[in-house]
Amino acid sequence: MLEELFFEPLTPGVLPATFGEVSAGHLAVIDGDNLGVMHPDGQGELGDARSACAGHRIGREGGTVTMGTRDLGARRDAAATIKKAALSLFSDVGYEAASMRQIAAAVGNQPASLYNHYPSKEEILWAICEEAMLTLITRGQEAAASSPDPVEQLRAFVRQHIRFHIDHREEARVINQQMTRLGRERYRQVTAMRDDYERSLRRILRRGARRGRFHVPDYRMASYAILAIGMHVSVWYRPDGPSPASAVVRHHEQLALQLAGTR
Amino acid sequence: MLEELFFEPLTPGVLPATFGEVSAGHLAVIDGDNLGVMHPDGQGELGDARSACAGHRIGREGGTVTMGTRDLGARRDAAATIKKAALSLFSDVGYEAASMRQIAAAVGNQPASLYNHYPSKEEILWAICEEAMLTLITRGQEAAASSPDPVEQLRAFVRQHIRFHIDHREEARVINQQMTRLGRERYRQVTAMRDDYERSLRRILRRGARRGRFHVPDYRMASYAILAIGMHVSVWYRPDGPSPASAVVRHHEQLALQLAGTR
Known part of the structure; x- marks a missing residue:
């Protein structure tokens, strides 16, 4: 059941952006490259931890554990879409010539929203x-x-x-x-x-x-x-x-x- | 003796820049990829043509035959130096990221002088x-x-x-x-x-x-x-x-x- 706590594999390449500080009282649970958040009252009581975190987006930026409320599946899809569009652009015009603005345009987004998924090109x-x-x-x-x-x-x-x-x-x-x-x-x-x-x-x-x-x-x-x-x-x-x-x-x-x- | 008229092999890659219109009365002599300039009075009289051209830089840009007075050897050396500096920059930072300004700086020139040798990056x-x-x-x-x-x-x-x-x-x-x-x-x-x-x-x-x-x-x-x-x-x-x-x-x-x- 523990894996239900781990919302998304975190790798250095897909470090999610910060949505807000983790609420005081939450614990980060790190298992290999995976990172979860638990309410300390629920430590060992996975049901509590799960309900505390349901629908929350958790992440890590530098040493800061962060949490948000965006839908995880949609977020993951959006990141994949951005990556795919960027790949085509890098391949077509080259990495240097491709701008975050162009990548955003290719997925119909504002450049600012890209930075929620990827802090940089x-x-x-x-x-x-x-x-x-x-x-x-x-x-x-x-x-x-x-x-x-x-x-x-x-x-x-x-x-x-x-x-x-x-x-x-x-x-x-x-x-x-x-x-x-x-x-x-x-x-x-x-x-x-x-x-x-x-x-x-x-x-x-x-x-x-x-x-x-x-x-x-x-x-x-x-x-x-x-x-x-x-x-x-x-x-x-x-x-x-x-x-x-x-x-x-x-x-x-x-x-x-x-x-x-x-x- | 004819080859003395042909100052520099012209290839699509080293098209010299325009130094000025060819004087009216000069003829372009094209032999394969080579291009020369002759005084029309001296047509067939190579000595005349040679003296008319000595020390002159001739070239072709698009359909325009051009002539200048810069030293050919020095010019060729300068183009080679620019190419070498550009090669290092393209290799180090990538073609897109390398600017004519940076290339000029690497050879200690003003960007404008680069365009005398290469019309573009x-x-x-x-x-x-x-x-x-x-x-x-x-x-x-x-x-x-x-x-x-x-x-x-x-x-x-x-x-x-x-x-x-x-x-x-x-x-x-x-x-x-x-x-x-x-x-x-x-x-x-x-x-x-x-x-x-x-x-x-x-x-x-x-x-x-x-x-x-x-x-x-x-x-x-x-x-x-x-x-x-x-x-x-x-x-x-x-x-x-x-x-x-x-x-x-x-x-x-x-x-x-x-x-x-x-x-």
């Missing part, structure tokens, strides 16, 4: 990067665990990697071209996630090489090469192009296996 | 793209002609491709990330040059596959993949990194040969 870029990288990391780990055979692991890894870069071309292009526009700390976080993803692939290559299945001159360069091939798919692939997505995925599985010197 | 980006693409096209063709053996051709192609992306990291990053900021016509020209370069590689792969030396599922995807690997080198390579440039080039030769299923 950088936070939207960060939210885009973070969501994409978390998806890749998860799928990369699943691929690495999908079979005891490193060759099958590499196949699965490349399959999800190419699939992602076909299905999320805009995200991929924005991340690859514009992540350098993030502030120092956000940039460090994205590159750390990217490194994490890359290590999944490098481990597959190393494991296969040790068993004599792969032959690569340098694990790091080979994994960079495989990742780069996928990133480039997001640049050239067109849904109305000559090759259907399934063929692109299949051909890239073969190219990656060959690149790894599979035997 | 886009022209500087274009000059960067064009120079890089012409270099790649030339070297790619040389690689394709370097040996009768497609495997050796692929080696040579990859060697120059990786070498370029190590030696010209800023250019490569700016082109790959920011060429979409060019206007429609310039963008079309760059992509046409890029396609030209890619075809050199694809022909090598096709030639080798026909002779049974390569095994690739799709020529286009295989050549995109090899190009992408090199482009990514310009992102991750650092002169102070763990692998010296020569090792990076050597390892990538092997990766590309493996990717092509060389036998």
Whole structure:
């Protein structure tokens, strides 16, 4: 039942804006990245806490726990809509040229209302990067665990990697071209996630090489090469192009296996 | 002797600015991309034409032939200095964020003087793209002609491709990330040059596959993949990194040969 307390996963990228100070007497409950609010009288009595918080929006900004009364589902949808509009704009005109005003116009809002969801344009870029990288990391780990055979692991890894870069071309292009526009700390976080993803692939290559299945001159360069091939798919692939997505995925599985010197 | 009349090769990227209308009575002499100015009395008498033009700067803007008195060598150096400063700025802060004012400041000039060399920021980006693409096209063709053996051709192609992306990291990053900021016509020209370069590689792969030396599922995807690997080198390579440039080039030769299923 505890999870009912946790209204919304809080990640650094989707830190909600402040709606007002938490009422004195409320407690913040933090569970991993999740944050909840409880009435202290209701501590351990979840029913009380739940009723105290029902319909409230809770959040955290810096060290301040905040609470509001907006509808959570609608808010989440609005943030997703803003992120989607921003993604198209970043992809079309570039991050620097896209203004919060243009993003607001694209979703039919006033610029001020955007700041209720994202304190800055950088936070939207960060939210885009973070969501994409978390998806890749998860799928990369699943691929690495999908079979005891490193060759099958590499196949699965490349399959999800190419699939992602076909299905999320805009995200991929924005991340690859514009992540350098993030502030120092956000940039460090994205590159750390990217490194994490890359290590999944490098481990597959190393494991296969040790068993004599792969032959690569340098694990790091080979994994960079495989990742780069996928990133480039997001640049050239067109849904109305000559090759259907399934063929692109299949051909890239073969190219990656060959690149790894599979035997 | 005729070539003495042609002060400076004119390419779309380095169209000189107008210094003043050509004096009535001068003729423009156009030889390929080169443009000269002649006194009509001296037509055919090159000595006269040369003396009429000595020390003069000639150019073309749109349909207007123009002439000036600035020193050509100094002018060319100034344009190269501006391009270099712009490249660093585009690479550091992005094309959109870099202003002609900042570029001027970086070379210690007034913004107005920049416009004598480049009519717009886009022209500087274009000059960067064009120079890089012409270099790649030339070297790619040389690689394709370097040996009768497609495997050796692929080696040579990859060697120059990786070498370029190590030696010209800023250019490569700016082109790959920011060429979409060019206007429609310039963008079309760059992509046409890029396609030209890619075809050199694809022909090598096709030639080798026909002779049974390569095994690739799709020529286009295989050549995109090899190009992408090199482009990514310009992102991750650092002169102070763990692998010296020569090792990076050597390892990538092997990766590309493996990717092509060389036998």
